Amino acid sequence: MNAVPKMLFETSPAAGLSKPVVSCRDVWKVFGHRPTVERILDDLRAGRIDGERARKDHGCVVAVNGASFDVYPSEVFCIMGLSGSGKSTLIRHVNRLIEATSGDILIDERSINALDARALRDLRARRIGMVFQNVALLPHRTVEENTRLPLELRGETEAATDAAVQRALAIVGLSGWEDRFPRELSGGMQQRVGLARALAADADILLMDEPFSALDPLIRKQLQDEFRRLVKTLGKTALFITHDLDEAIRIGDRIAIMRDGRIVQTGTPAEIVLAPVNDYVAQFVEGISPVHFVDAQRIMVPPARYAIDTATGLPVAGRDTRLDRLIELQTESGGPIAIVEGATVVGAIGAREILLAMRGRGERQKETCA
């Protein structure tokens, strides 16, 4: 488990530097009798009614509860939550398969709420590709015909379509399968067709609604890595829904954790794992090994503890060295590691610090309990 790809520790490539591609601003979705929903919406916003009360007293279901997030260009943004947490509902707001009760969805900083039917179709056909958990291929069409669907729908020329379809199928590794029908393919391959269909339209935003959940673990892992690589090389921006934190950590640049329609924490995988905001998130990250997330800065002690003056003769490491590397250094030399910045020793790490870091979760739980 947790064979985490290297880029994980980086912050999101463009976060904070460029403008978000997709933004949700205080999005609410309340299902129920429309007048009732409108009547109780203000109370819901103000917190005078909670989801439980809304359901019991008013027969309304609060699916999305004031969700806000930004997704930056070329970023993979994971929304993680258990079933019923509203994540699938939320992602459907981005291409308006579901209309928000209130709140704004912005694509390239322009609200899509006001788009008319034609403009919305255009947005869906050109900017946003979507992949579904149950694949949703058309059973009466071949792989090739399924892949060409979005281009066909927007009235692209035959030649342009053919080229795009071939390219998309090649990217997902399905060249040579064009004339098969979906039922002739395995689950994993069907999902590749789903992905090819989304890629063929050359949309720059990909909405992935639990695409790999129904696959067996090995195929899932393989597709996760492939997906991540593919999105990065093609420079796509992706919203990825999952109920599996391992998957979110493996794939996401940033992760938003949802519970009962509310986003409880947003951050990089390291932030989520190392600093869960509450017990709920802490419970999720309990099983995640810290070796890929903890760095030297976090656990080093003053050099005096190990009576270190200079780094001579000792293994050295920078502040940002990760725990897995520190373990290697420590076990090779058997002694303490000097943490250096330029030429000066700023800290030291011994076996004790490493062991405590590995046990770190226990300490954090103690903190949260206290």
Next chain:
Amino acid sequence: MTFQPAGAATIAAKTPASETARRNQPLQSFDLLVGPLSFSQAARRGLAFYLLSDGIAVWLATTGLVAQAFVLLGLSRLLAIAFGWLAVGRRSARRGLGAVRRPWLEALLYLFTLAVVAAANGTGSFAASLSGFPASQALRVSAATAIDAAVGYLTVQGDGFFRVVTRGLLSLLKGLEALLTLTPWPVLFAVIGFAAWKRGGPMLLAVVWAALGYLGLFGYWAEALQTSALVLASLCVCLVIGIPVGILLAKSPVSRAIASPVLDLMQTMPSFVYLLPAVAFFSIGKPPALIATVIFALPPLVRLTCLGIEQVPLHVREAMQAHGATPLQTLLKAELPLALPSIRTGINQTIMMCLSMVVVAALIGGGGLGYNVLFALQNVQYGEGILAGLGIVFCAVLFDRLAGSGRKGGA
């Protein structure tokens, strides 16, 4: 409140043999009494129903139909009890929805009920009214007269319209008939045989040729072609009407709620009943036969088209939408292709129902094999009747195997 036991006793005395009725009697009178209370479960919609029924009852009472007013009241209470029951069951599933109770209104209505009932009791017609349902000959006669008048009015006013429809249907029929009858029989043998071969191999070819051979040898060739033309023409009309209507019903719950009882009516109403109005509108001959056939054969096609489209998985629709499909594109590229097996079954059903109508249609000049059967029956020629009937069966076999739902093996 003495009337209650009295009424109960009347019924019990009238039907002494019915053990169940007697056992249920006390409960029913009790429910009749507490009807308004049981009804308190039925919430707002029920309240409207209650007011309506009581209003009509009062109106009936003022026009002198006191007994009928009472029966209506009783019936409305029983209905209310049934609905109240349903409402209780449903609400326990989703508590808090529509639970509007108006005890004071219930009480008021209850008192009102008692007053009306007491008034009816005073006239002495109450006991009599329970022993036999207070039928109103006049009501039926006036309704029937009204329908007659409506048909007469439509016949006159819609004359131009009916003429156009008649002519259109007739030319469709004549065209198909000409196509079939002008084709030399060996060509038909060859064409149908080839289709059978493609569909089901030598076995089906043998069956099809045997059926054709029977029709030819026994001299039913021309009649069989006439019947086939009628069936095909009906099928054309059914397809043109049925598939769009089926799509509409699948898309709009309101139209489905309206059309569902109409479809039931079309299927269960005995076809003889609308044969006569059809003649009034379209005169005697093949067009009214065709229309009667369409009325009878249309419902399965509509229903199965609707069903097929409804059964298209939501995620397929969602995928089409998510990739920028217009509603029409979704319909043509996803929903209809996925509904096709169901629609095919509907077409098959429709063909079979068309064939089952040929004898009835012959009554008003539909001609074909149906006329042979009819003629044989009228002249008590058992043998001829059975042979012609078999001819219809073989026609059905041909249609079913060749235009069937495609479940049979082969390609």
